[in-house]
Amino acid sequence: MTTSVRAEKHTREQILDAATRLMHVSGYRGTSLDDVLRESGVGKGNFYYYFKSKEELGYAILDRIVRGFVERTLEPSFADPSRPPLDRIHRFLDGVLETQRQRNCVGGCPMGNLASELSDVHEGFRQRLAEIFTHWRERLTGALREAQSNGSLAPACDAGRLAQFLVASLEGAILMSKVTKEIQVMEMCVGELKAYLAHYTTGAPA
Amino acid sequence: MTTSVRAEKHTREQILDAATRLMHVSGYRGTSLDDVLRESGVGKGNFYYYFKSKEELGYAILDRIVRGFVERTLEPSFADPSRPPLDRIHRFLDGVLETQRQRNCVGGCPMGNLASELSDVHEGFRQRLAEIFTHWRERLTGALREAQSNGSLAPACDAGRLAQFLVASLEGAILMSKVTKEIQVMEMCVGELKAYLAHYTTGAPA
DNA sequence: TGGTCTGTACCAACCAGTCGGTACATACTT
DNA sequence: AAGTATGTACCGACTGGTTGGTACAGACCA
Numbered sequence: 221m222t223t224s225v226r227a228e229k230h231t232r233e234q235i236l237d238a239a240t241r242l243m244h245v246s247g248y249r250g251t252s253l254d255d256v257l258r259e260s261g262v263g264k265g266n267f268y269y270y271f272k273s274k275e276e277l278g279y280a281i282l283d284r285i286v287r288g289f290v291e292r293t294l295e296p297s298f299a300d301p302s303r304p305p306l307d308r309i310h311r312f313l314d315g316v317l318e319t320q321r322q323r324n325c326v327g328g329c330p331m332g333n334l335a336s337e338l339s340d341v342h343e344g345f346r347q348r349l350a351e352i353f354t355h356w357r358e359r360l361t362g363a364l365r366e367a368q369s370n371g372s373l374a375p376a377c378d379a380g381r382l383a384q385f386l387v388a389s390l391e392g393a394i395l396m397s398k399v400t401k402e403i404q405v406m407e408m409c410v411g412e413l414k415a416y417l418a419h420y421t422t423g424a425p426a
Numbered sequence: 427m428t429t430s431v432r433a434e435k436h437t438r439e440q441i442l443d444a445a446t447r448l449m450h451v452s453g454y455r456g457t458s459l460d461d462v463l464r465e466s467g468v469g470k471g472n473f474y475y476y477f478k479s480k481e482e483l484g485y486a487i488l489d490r491i492v493r494g495f496v497e498r499t500l501e502p503s504f505a506d507p508s509r510p511p512l513d514r515i516h517r518f519l520d521g522v523l524e525t526q527r528q529r530n531c532v533g534g535c536p537m538g539n540l541a542s543e544l545s546d547v548h549e550g551f552r553q554r555l556a557e558i559f560t561h562w563r564e565r566l567t568g569a570l571r572e573a574q575s576n577g578s579l580a581p582a583c584d585a586g587r588l589a590q591f592l593v594a595s596l597e598g599a600i601l602m603s604k605v606t607k608e609i610q611v612m613e614m615c616v617g618e619l620k621a622y623l624a625h626y627t628t629g630a631p632a
Numbered sequence: 633t634g635g636t637c638t639g640t641a642c643c644a645a646c647c648a649g650t651c652g653g654t655a656c657a658t659a660c661t662t
Numbered sequence: 663a664a665g666t667a668t669g670t671a672c673c674g675a676c677t678g679g680t681t682g683g684t685a686c687a688g689a690c691c692a
Contacts, residue, residue, distance in 0.1 A: 231671080245546045249455045253648060263673045265651085270671095274648065326546055335605045336542040340451045340532055350606050384602070384611060385618040389591070392598025396590070399541045399556050405590060412591040416618075419625050437637080459682060469639045471686085476637095480682060637690075646681065654673075661666070 232270045234260045240281050244327040247337050248278055278345065285330045286352050293319065298359050305367040306421065309360065309386075310414060316390055317410045321403050328398035332391045357383045374420040382420075389413055438476045440466045446487050450533040453543050454484055484551065491536045492558050499525065504565050511573040512627065515566065515592075516620060522596055523616045527609050534604035538597045563589045580626040588626075595619055 238260035242251040253274055257264055271277045297312035327333075331352055338345040360383035367373035393409035444466035448457040459480055463470060477483045503518035533539075537558055544551040566589035573579035599615035 247455070247543055247547075249453070250543075250547060252646075254646080264649085265653095265674070266672045268649070328542065328545070332601060333542050336534065336539050336601055337453060337456075339534070339605045341453075341456060346605060346607075353602065353605060381614045381618065385595070385599075385615050388598035388602040388611070388615050389595040390598065391601055392594035392596065393591075395538060395542055395597055395601070396559065396594040399545050399552060399559060401552075401556075405594070408587045409591050409594050412587065412622075416622050416625075419622075458680075460680075470683085471640075472638045474683070633692100635690105635692085638688085640687090641685085643684070644681100645683105647679080648677105650677075651675085652673105655671085657668100657670085659666100659668075662664085 231262060231266065235262055235267060235270060235277070236280060236284055239277055240284060240330075243278075243281060244330050244333070247333060249337065275344075279348070282331075282334060282345070282348060282352075289331070290355075294356065294359055298363060304372065305363040305370060306372055306417065308363050309367075309417065312360075313386075313390070313410050313413060316394070317403075317406055320394055320397060320406050325397045325401045325403055325406075329391060329394045332394060353387060357387050360386055372422060373417075374422060377420045382417075386413060437468060437472060441468055441473060441476060441483070442486060442490055445483055446490060446536075449484075449487060450536050450539070453539060455543065481550075485554070488537075488540065488551070488554060488558075495537070496561075500562065500565055504569060510578065511569040511576060512578055512623065514569050515573075515623065518566075519592075519596070519616050519619060522600070523609075523612055526600055526603060526612050531603045531607045531609055531612075535597060535600045538600060559593060563593050566592055578628060579623075580628060583626045588623075592619060 235256060239251065239256045242255055242259060246255075253264070253267065256262075256277075257267060271280065293315045294312070297315055298308050300308070303311075331349060334345060335349045335353075339349065340346075357380075361380050364373060364379035364382055368375050368377075368379060373379075389409060390413070393406045396409070397403055397406040441462060445457065445462045448461055448465060452461075459470070459473065462468075462483075463473060477486065499518070499521045503521055504514050506514070509517075537555060540551060541555045541559075545555065546552075563586075567586050570579060570585035570588055574581050574583075574585060579585075595615060596619070599612050599619075602615070603609055603612040
């Protein structure tokens with residue numbers, strides 16, 4: 221029993237690993253099942269034992285990508301309530317930049333890529349993606365509002381609006397560094413984003 | 427001769443029309459030659475008389491998209507030298523927003539889409555796209571510098587950097603409104619972009 | 633007549649998805 | 663303990679349909 225569960229996890233995970241890797245650079249349509257099978261060393265019949273279609277694989281990958289992003293980038297930046305809220309945002313921005321630097325500007329944002337590829341062509345994915353970006357935005361909105369009640373951010377500015385703008389600009393920055401293959405592009409954009417925040421920042425402490 | 431040129435233009439243009447329309451919503455890989463042929467009513471042999479491959483069609487479409495963008499959105503906003511440079515930028519931002527509104531948030535930015543889909547998978551397209559974004563950015567940089575020498579924009583800020591940021595943020599904004607299908611998202615982002623510019627704006631006239 | 637166009641039949645490669653069958657561990661009988 | 667049945671995990675050949683691309687015959691026009 222233990223072995224069977226282990227075995228299942230193993231194979232399924234192998235498929236997910238390979239597919240995530242491939243789809244990150246080639247996209248959903250650009251990655252064929254055969255590619256995934258070759259890369260993971262899993263047979264076709266076995267694949268369809270774990271996933272009932274390529275679409276389901278797509279959703280599983282998206283889930284996995286999101287979980288990774290939330291656990292490795294979003295939460296670590298926002299989880300600590302003792303840290304000043306604007307610090308948390310800065311740390312998050314740096315985290316996204318760092319991820320992109322490590323990837324050498326290859327792949328871009330997996331969520332952004334899928335959004336671009338599938339939003340107008342697959343309503344299910346579009347909705348899922350929209351939820352994800354909303355969650356992301358809300359995390360930022362929360363921190364910004366906290367900064368306002370805190371006194372470190374001007375109460376005049378619309379936190380939700382600002383958060384929306386931050387998410388959009390970050391996605392755009394990642395895309396632009398993916399096209400140019402120059403990390404400096406992202407550095408510039410993150411710098412501008414910080415500068416923008418600084419304009420609404422009052423000198424107040426946490 | 428006149429007729430033959432006309433005829434060529436006709437068929438070639440029909441193909442380009444259909445392909446541009448289809449690829450705008452379904453992407454490069456998501457649009458098959460047969461789709462294009464069906465939509466344009468052109469035979470296969472005829473297609474390969476005008477284009478030697480799907481790739482060449484892709485380049486032709488990209489050229490066409492760029493020309494359309496430059497002629498219909500970029501140049502009309504920046505061409506008039508009598509207009510104050512910051513006004514030109516505002517007009518440009520509004521133009522992009524309006525285009526997106528007219529499209530009901532469907533399709534997104536054709537250049538951004540291709541960039542996202544092909545940058546890591548097709549070096550030729552990546553380079554072409556990178557050039558395009560550079561040209562776009564330079565138009566903005568020029569206007570910003572003019573605003574600086576003009577006295578209406580703070581000389582402290584880096585025009586090139588700011589232009590890069592504007593392009594990236596716009597692309598991100600378009601993408602986000604494509605995912606959410608809400609034009610308000612773009613309105614917000616354009617609003618924030620204008621607010622950001624306003625921070626560096628001195629009250630000086632043109 | 634000779635180049636410019638165009639439609640049709642065709643191709644091999646590839647696509648997602650299905651199929652019949654195997655190996656093997658466990659559970660249920662008797 | 664032996665025999666039978668069941669569920670899980672796996673394989674690779676195969677299917678129908680689609681892909682980008684070619685071959686070629688004929689039509690149109692100069």
